[in-house]
Amino acid sequence: MTTHTNGGSLSKEQIDFYNEEGYLVIPQLLSREALQPAKEAMNEKVSMIADELFQAGLIDDKLEHRPFKYRLAELFAHLTEDDFLKYGRSWRDRLPGYFHLMSQPKILDAVESLIGGEIFANPVYNVRPKVPNVAAGAVPWHQDKSYWPDANSNPVITVWIPMVDANEVNGCLHIKPRTHRSRVLEWHQETYTKTGYNALENKQLGKTKTVALPVPEGSAILFNDRALHMSTPNQSDEVRWSVDLRYQPTDQDPMPAHGTGFLARSYMYPDKVATLEDWLAERMERV
Numbered sequence: 001m002t003t004h005t006n007g008g009s010l011s012k013e014q015i016d017f018y019n020e021e022g023y024l025v026i027p028q029l030l031s032r033e034a035l036q037p038a039k040e041a042m043n044e045k046v047s048m049i050a051d052e053l054f055q056a057g058l059i060d061d062k063l064e065h066r067p068f069k070y071r072l073a074e075l076f077a078h079l080t081e082d083d084f085l086k087y088g089r090s091w092r093d094r095l096p097g098y099f100h101l102m103s104q105p106k107i108l109d110a111v112e113s114l115i116g117g118e119i120f121a122n123p124v125y126n127v128r129p130k131v132p133n134v135a136a137g138a139v140p141w142h143q144d145k146s147y148w149p150d151a152n153s154n155p156v157i158t159v160w161i162p163m164v165d166a167n168e169v170n171g172c173l174h175i176k177p178r179t180h181r182s183r184v185l186e187w188h189q190e191t192y193t194k195t196g197y198n199a200l201e202n203k204q205l206g207k208t209k210t211v212a213l214p215v216p217e218g219s220a221i222l223f224n225d226r227a228l229h230m231s232t233p234n235q236s237d238e239v240r241w242s243v244d245l246r247y248q249p250t251d252q253d254p255m256p257a258h259g260t261g262f263l264a265r266s267y268m269y270p271d272k273v274a275t276l277e278d279w280l281a282e283r284m285e286r287v
């Protein structure tokens, strides 16, 4: 495919770093204003959960005025892990704020530097409401590709964005640099979180050093879908809110078994770039 591109926003040093190390941190890529619609989508879901908990008699205060960073953690502070997991360890709701985030030009400009300007937003994206005291908040060592081993889609780039400052106390991302060229390792489904993450055994991790990636709100961590990564438990009293979004070139498998992604940027077919209405109707592109 001929790749049309405006070159993207990354410097040669950043591109070389990504290619060598398998990941790249872009501090504070997005402003608070750019994150706000996605936060509103998360708040909407939290309010829905608070209503349900209240109606079920599990809480007597919906904590409507508590800040975004604390409310969900406090709603579940006196409830069980199972009460929390009823809503899932991560969320993939089709709310406009998520489309707004996935379409952010600053994200697409960065991704364009790595894969060119024909960009498909992969159907796999997760909102992670990582609250304290829920084992499934900590994600074991894995390669993302283990979640789509049959999909012939390459490369798939994850763009991980914290909606609050992510640090070693609330459980930031950790990565093993230069593992992205390894094959997809044999994984197992763990049982201790009760949610069945794909996981690797310690002996499969090799000698590569682990790098912790604490980053401020709105930063982006880009990584390759074979790079080994994990996150640690949340030992704070706040929610480590984050999203992981994924992008790939348009001439790759759109992975329909995982949902409906969308054409996020195209220089060849700009009229086909999906709008919010297309995405809400689960159309990959504009008709």
Ligand SMILES: O=C(O)CCC(=O)C(=O)O
Residues within 6 Å of the ligand: 128, 137, 138, 139, 144, 158, 160, 172, 173, 229, 230, 231, 242, 244
């Ligand atoms: O957000 C986390 O804690 C883990 C994220 C992750 O494993 C991923 O984005 O693939």
